[in-house]
Amino acid sequence: MYLKFLGGAREVGRSGVLFDTGKERILFDYGIKIVNSEGPIKEPQLPMKVNLNLDAILLSHAHLDHSGFVPNLYHRGYRGPLYTTATTLDLSRILLKDSIKIARIKNYPEHFNTKDMKEMEKNEFRITYGQYFHVGRLGVGVYDAGHIPGSVMFHVDAGDKKLVYSGDIKVNDTELLRGLEPIRENTDILMVESTYGERDHPPREDQEKKLAEVVKETLENEGIALLACFAVGRAQEVLLILKKFGLDKYPIYLDGMAIDATKIILKYPELIKHPKQLKKMYHKVTKIHKNKERDKIIKEPGIIVTTSGMLNGGPVVHYLEKLHDNENCSLVLTGFQVPGSAGRILLDTGKFVTEENEFKVNCKTHFIDLSAHAGREELLKYIKSVDPKKVLVMHGDQCEKFSQELKDMGYDSYAPKRGEKVEI
Numbered sequence: 572m573y574l575k576f577l578g579g580a581r582e583v584g585r586s587g588v589l590f591d592t593g594k595e596r597i598l599f600d601y602g603i604k605i606v607n608s609e610g611p612i613k614e615p616q617l618p619m620k621v622n623l624n625l626d627a628i629l630l631s632h633a634h635l636d637h638s639g640f641v642p643n644l645y646h647r648g649y650r651g652p653l654y655t656t657a658t659t660l661d662l663s664r665i666l667l668k669d670s671i672k673i674a675r676i677k678n679y680p681e682h683f684n685t686k687d688m689k690e691m692e693k694n695e696f697r698i699t700y701g702q703y704f705h706v707g708r709l710g711v712g713v714y715d716a717g718h719i720p721g722s723v724m725f726h727v728d729a730g731d732k733k734l735v736y737s738g739d740i741k742v743n744d745t746e747l748l749r750g751l752e753p754i755r756e757n758t759d760i761l762m763v764e765s766t767y768g769e770r771d772h773p774p775r776e777d778q779e780k781k782l783a784e785v786v787k788e789t790l791e792n793e794g795i796a797l798l799a800c801f802a803v804g805r806a807q808e809v810l811l812i813l814k815k816f817g818l819d820k821y822p823i824y825l826d827g828m829a830i831d832a833t834k835i836i837l838k839y840p841e842l843i844k845h846p847k848q849l850k851k852m853y854h855k856v857t858k859i860h861k862n863k864e865r866d867k868i869i870k871e872p873g874i875i876v877t878t879s880g881m882l883n884g885g886p887v888v889h890y891l892e893k894l895h896d897n898e899n900c901s902l903v904l905t906g907f908q909v910p911g912s913a914g915r916i917l918l919d920t921g922k923f924v925t926e927e928n929e930f931k932v933n934c935k936t937h938f939i940d941l942s943a944h945a946g947r948e949e950l951l952k953y954i955k956s957v958d959p960k961k962v963l964v965m966h967g968d969q970c971e972k973f974s975q976e977l978k979d980m981g982y983d984s985y986a987p988k989r990g991e992k993v994e995i
């Protein structure tokens with residue numbers, strides 16, 4: 572039996588792990604890499620090629636670094652099952668379609684099309700938290716990963732060896748989601764993400780309060796609070812925080828892919844923590860679709876929740892073009908800004924710089940940490956609770972360092988390289 576790391580090994584992006592028992596072959600995730608620590612990559616980087624004689628694909632969640640290359644397998648002729656949650660399927664559909672659109676605009680090579688996505692959908696098997704299913708002789712348990720709506724961890728029982736693939740995880744509760752569900756079964760091998768293996772997040776409560784204060788102050792100064800959010804998870808989280816702090820008495824606008832993402836997330840209310848509140852907020856906010864509407868709403872004070880989270884595109888760019896000189900307005904970045912992204916450049920230089928634009932931003936810019944990833948302490952707590960015989964550290968910029976630290980704490984730990992086979 573072995574695991575082969577096709578991507579997401581000593582890096583963040585293009586996650587993919589093949590598990591081969593000699594009889595069954597399953598693939599955990601198959602994503603692409605759009606950004607790296609040096610900045611945005613011109614065209615997405617791909618996971619290593621895998622032989623199509625797979626028994627199943629197990630998809631942890633919708634983010635493109637996990638789902639972004641799954642349709643390519645169907646493009647190449649794979650016709651086996653894809654196991655994931657209904658939320659993940661619906662969310663990945665909009666993210667994948669967007670990635671096809673971007674590939675066309677930017678002239679990137681096209682590795683799949685909408686026809687391949689249809690093939691993929693024909694082979695979907697919808698699973699949910701707490702479910703147990705079989706792939707050949709393998710028993711697979713499905714656990715809530717707490718990361719974004721629909722995200723799961725897989726526990727695979729291969730007889731002699733039991734293993735866990737964490738995908739991306741969040742241990743503590745957020746406004747939108749419950750933290751991950753602890754793995755109760757015995758585990759020999761734990762493949763764990765380590766995005767924040769080297770640092771902790773600031774206390775969540777403080778960050779929420781800071782967000783509420785910035786928004787309130789801006790509106791009291793007759794300004795517009797522009798909240799740049801990732802469409803999936805973050806926009807909904809921010810809507811709930813606005814409600815929690817009574818800011819829903821002000822006009823709130825929702826714009827960009829966040830609208831469809833919220834709609835999908837509300838289709839499966841049992842997976843989120845406060846479905847009623849989110850539903851109320853969704854109906855209350857004004858949905859914005861056109862530049863004409865955008866130009867109209869910025870004439871009055873209000874709160875705009877919009878994509879993209881790193882300012883690399885989406886309606887937020889239009890708003891910034893119009894509002895950047897207005898000192899009464901504020902721009903809040905609510906997610907991690909990868910080096911090289913327009914958001915990171917703005918935080919570092921005070922300037923908005925893209926291929927099409929370059930201007931100084933005079934409205935106040937803030938960064939709020941509302942991460943959907945476990946911080947270092949959460950990761951350590953999780954690893955301790957799973958109590959595996961061996962830890963395989965992946966999905967991080969400093970996998971080797973974190974793995975060494977785990978070793979120093981007494982764990983048998985290793986950070987596999989991309990392309991490496993690990994016998995188990």
Ligand SMILES: [Zn+2]
Nearest residue numbers: 632634718739
């Ligand atoms: Zn993720």
Ligand SMILES: [Zn+2]
Nearest residue numbers: 634636637739
């Ligand atoms: Zn990820």
